[in-house]
Amino acid sequence: MNISELKNSMDPKNVGREMYQLIVELYPICRSITGNGFRQTMEILRRYIPLQIHEVPSGTKVFDWVVPKEWNIKDAFVKNSKGEKIIDFQKSNLHVLNYSTPVKKAVSLKELKEHLFTLPDHPDWIPYKTSYYRENWGFCLSHQQFLTLEDEEYEVSIDSTLDSGSLTYGELYLQGEEENEILISCHGCHPSLANDNLSGVSLATFLAKLISSGSHRYSYRFLFIPGTIGAITWLALNEKKASSIKHGLVLTGVGDSGKITYKKSRRGDSDIDRAAAHVLKHSGDPHEIVDFYPYGYDERQYCSPGFNLPVGRLSRTPYGRYPEYHTSADNLDFVHAESLGDSYSKVLEILSLLGNNRTYLNLNPKCEPQLGRRGLYSSPGTNELALLWVLNFSDGHNTLLDICEKSAFEFASIQDAAYKLLKNGLLKLCLEK
Numbered sequence: 227m228n229i230s231e232l233k234n235s236m237d238p239k240n241v242g243r244e245m246y247q248l249i250v251e252l253y254p255i256c257r258s259i260t261g262n263g264f265r266q267t268m269e270i271l272r273r274y275i276p277l278q279i280h281e282v283p284s285g286t287k288v289f290d291w292v293v294p295k296e297w298n299i300k301d302a303f304v305k306n307s308k309g310e311k312i313i314d315f316q317k318s319n320l321h322v323l324n325y326s327t328p329v330k331k332a333v334s335l336k337e338l339k340e341h342l343f344t345l346p347d348h349p350d351w352i353p354y355k356t357s358y359y360r361e362n363w364g365f366c367l368s369h370q371q372f373l374t375l376e377d378e379e380y381e382v383s384i385d386s387t388l389d390s391g392s393l394t395y396g397e398l399y400l401q402g403e404e405e406n407e408i409l410i411s412c413h414g415c416h417p418s419l420a421n422d423n424l425s426g427v428s429l430a431t432f433l434a435k436l437i438s439s440g441s442h443r444y445s446y447r448f449l450f451i452p453g454t455i456g457a458i459t460w461l462a463l464n465e466k467k468a469s470s471i472k473h474g475l476v477l478t479g480v481g482d483s484g485k486i487t488y489k490k491s492r493r494g495d496s497d498i499d500r501a502a503a504h505v506l507k508h509s510g511d512p513h514e515i516v517d518f519y520p521y522g523y524d525e526r527q528y529c530s531p532g533f534n535l536p537v538g539r540l541s542r543t544p545y546g547r548y549p550e551y552h553t554s555a556d557n558l559d560f561v562h563a564e565s566l567g568d569s570y571s572k573v574l575e576i577l578s579l580l581g582n583n584r585t586y587l588n589l590n591p592k593c594e595p596q597l598g599r600r601g602l603y604s605s606p607g608t609n610e611l612a613l614l615w616v617l618n619f620s621d622g623h624n625t626l627l628d629i630c631e632k633s634a635f636e637f638a639s640i641q642d643a644a645y646k647l648l649k650n651g652l653l654k655l656c657l658e659k
């Protein structure tokens with residue numbers, strides 16, 4: 227089965243529920259841009275798809291960056307003078323500043339406060355903070371709890387290691403009929419955050435699982451990487467392979483209840499941008515399409531001017547536009563099976579369109595062919611207007627998507643018309659330009 231047939235054989239609601247279950251399983255793990263949390267996450271994904279795991283040593287130069295030391299953590303807490311654990315990593319891994327250096331000492335309230343992070347605007351929530359490239363230690367807590375801290379001596383303990391090791395990432399390459407590739411990239415470097423991070427990981431996993439079960443025109447490359455440094459590392463180590471990427475999507479924030487937002491590639495008019503716009507427009511669901519801007523997720527690296535790859539980003543509510551972003555409120559209640567299933571369905575529709583977006587040549591270009599003689603005129607289930615559009619513009623240059631944009635027809639109608647004309651010997655397939 228090809229992607230369109232596979233898509234039609236699935237119930238996105240059921241898949242959405244399975245995607246949610248995977249998020250539930252991954253949620254408690256303390257991930258970071260390196261370390262065992264990321265590895266453990268990849269091992270769990272390997273139950274679904276045959277991911278290849280790569281380890282890139284600390285200190286490897288990747289363009290202007292260097293792969294950092296590997297961070298691991300066993301435990302962390304702050305105890306008050308009565309010996310009570312008032313901040314406990316075992317209760318939430320967000321309590322520790324991600325990449326905290328090890329520490330074990332007694333501190334005054336004044337010194338402790340220099341290492342505490344809170345969110346005064348959302349006093350019940352714990353912020354998610356990192357310090358990857360500047361060595362520091364710290365704790366994150368609710369502002370409410372922060373206000374109750376008394377002037378006493380505290381014991382701080384972070385049982386972490388920051389040593390030479392490696393950066394881990396997962397990759398799945400699926401050979402298609404063509405060498406040209408579709409890249410699907412997601413980041414999996416955040417600890418207990420559901421929408422930012424795990425929703426994209428879960429969506430990419432279930433897409434890979436489905437696509438690997440059938441046939442596909444394009445080759446597919448799925449990357450499960452730590453944000454920023456992972457994309458930079460992959461691009462630095464695979465510069466040649468990048469030129470095979472004909473279309474790409476960064477997937478993140480696909481599980482909240484907001485409408486879909488598609489961020490265009492830097493090129494702005496690449497096929498992935500046009501395919502996403504077409505699918506979203508004809509879905510009839512609310513959505514938003516935004517131009518490329520040079521911040522956000524890993525599209526920043528794929529669309530840096532030296533690569534300028536046709537890679538867009540699909541999310542629901544964009545990061546920074548929901549207050550739960552990078553806080554303990556981006557939890558299992560913030561993502562929904564229904565939204566995950568809807569994101570899955572829309573991405574598959576985009577991928578299916580790309581696979582079917584062919585260019586044809588009209589073999590009867592001098593005046594219109596007589597459709598009636600071929601049973602293509604006034605026959606049930608045939609849209610004559612779509613036939614005429616395909617015939618006229620199949621000059622070896624226009625793709626089916628080009629014809630959709632000119633005619634305002636939905637892709638399925640134009641594709642159906644092309645299929646019927648092909649069957650009747652009126653079209654021939656042109657090879658990729």
Ligand SMILES: [Zn+2]
Nearest residue numbers: 416422423552
């Ligand atoms: Zn994030």
